[in-house]
Amino acid sequence: MSTQVQYRRGTATENNAFTGALGEITVDTTNWTLRVHNGATAGGGGNIATVAYVTAQLAALSANSITDGTSNVKVFNNSNVAVSVGGTSNVAVFTTTGVSLPGTVSAVGNITGGNIVTAGLVSATGNINGGNLNVTGGIYDTGVLILATAASSAIALAPNGSNVVVVSTTGAAVTGTMSASGTVTGAGVVSTGTITTAGNITNSGANGVANIGAVGSFFNTVHAKSTSAQYADVAEYYTSDAIYESGTVVVFGGSAEVTIATEPADNTVAGVVSTNPAYIMNAGIQSQQAVAVALTGRVPTKVIGPVRKGNMMVAAPNGYARACATPAVGTVIGKAVENFDGNQGIIEIVVGRV
Numbered sequence: 001m002s003t004q005v006q007y008r009r010g011t012a013t014e015n016n017a018f019t020g021a022l023g024e025i026t027v028d029t030t031n032w033t034l035r036v037h038n039g040a041t042a043g044g045g046g047n048i049a050t051v052a053y054v055t056a057q058l059a060a061l062s063a064n065s066i067t068d069g070t071s072n073v074k075v076f077n078n079s080n081v082a083v084s085v086g087g088t089s090n091v092a093v094f095t096t097t098g099v100s101l102p103g104t105v106s107a108v109g110n111i112t113g114g115n116i117v118t119a120g121l122v123s124a125t126g127n128i129n130g131g132n133l134n135v136t137g138g139i140y141d142t143g144v145l146i147l148a149t150a151a152s153s154a155i156a157l158a159p160n161g162s163n164v165v166v167v168s169t170t171g172a173a174v175t176g177t178m179s180a181s182g183t184v185t186g187a188g189v190v191s192t193g194t195i196t197t198a199g200n201i202t203n204s205g206a207n208g209v210a211n212i213g214a215v216g217s218f219f220n221t222v223h224a225k226s227t228s229a230q231y232a233d234v235a236e237y238y239t240s241d242a243i244y245e246s247g248t249v250v251v252f253g254g255s256a257e258v259t260i261a262t263e264p265a266d267n268t269v270a271g272v273v274s275t276n277p278a279y280i281m282n283a284g285i286q287s288q289q290a291v292a293v294a295l296t297g298r299v300p301t302k303v304i305g306p307v308r309k310g311n312m313m314v315a316a317p318n319g320y321a322r323a324c325a326t327p328a329v330g331t332v333i334g335k336a337v338e339n340f341d342g343n344q345g346i347i348e349i350v351v352g353r354v
Helices: 012-017 051-059
Strands: 008-010 025-028 033-036 046-048 065-068 071-075 081-085 088-095 098-100 105-107 111-113 116-118 122-124 128-130 133-135 155-157 165-168 171-174 178-180 195-197 233-239 249-252 258-260 269-273 277-281 290-304 312-316 320-324 332-336 344-351
Touching (some): 008 012, 249 290
Antiparallel strands (some): 025 033, 081 088, 233 290
């Protein structure tokens, strides 16, 4: 019979409390392992694994999975790799076409690459740099949403591939119809299409500082129910042989269409040069010298006194008007609105009223 060697033995608790000599071996009868002692540490310096212990540990391993607690990384037969964390399955699935993330992707740095395609939420405190950002839902910002490009680049909003709105350093260009159910406020709206609004087009500045259209850039037909104006007369442009100041009485004649009145009660009288016409006709006149002659309405006029309210006014020398009790047909300019007792001055008269 062979010789048997018997080592010191005891339970795991007993082995844990025992400090053996350097190189001494003891038997753990609880786990059936061998302890190697170092002469200084209770419980020994380590275990000598038995065949049974190693077999049991290998049996607990998976051929295609690495597991720690409730988290694991698993390789499937189709070569996909799935990562499960904290009991949640497939937090990330790696395939030959890319990575599928069913949850939220959070990044404190930069995401650089090609396309980001998601049906969920992309949350980043840093920059997202790459190619296209494709989403099946909307892009929302609870703060301020800023779309910024290089200094020479524009931002194009292109439904169905067409640039409906292009925002550049000079402003926004709308190629189709711009519809507004509220108020459109700003320094200017430029569109090659139709501007349709169910609300008002208002001037956000002071009175009388904004125009609709400009000299040499007229609108065509204006369709409106009613209009109002701050000024009081309707005027028309006529060519003149000189530029005459506002309030001057002019007559038909001279080297152009009108000239300054020089004869008393001239029956060729045309009217009074307007100061601030409410409506002006013949605005596209092609002439270096033209005056706007008030045809109807109240207009400041140079007069010679005395004048009483309601007096009929006729031409006087030097472009003035004077009162006349029995004017001849065709000589009346209009009626005085104010009294005037001086020699020469300016009062309002209503032109076109006889």
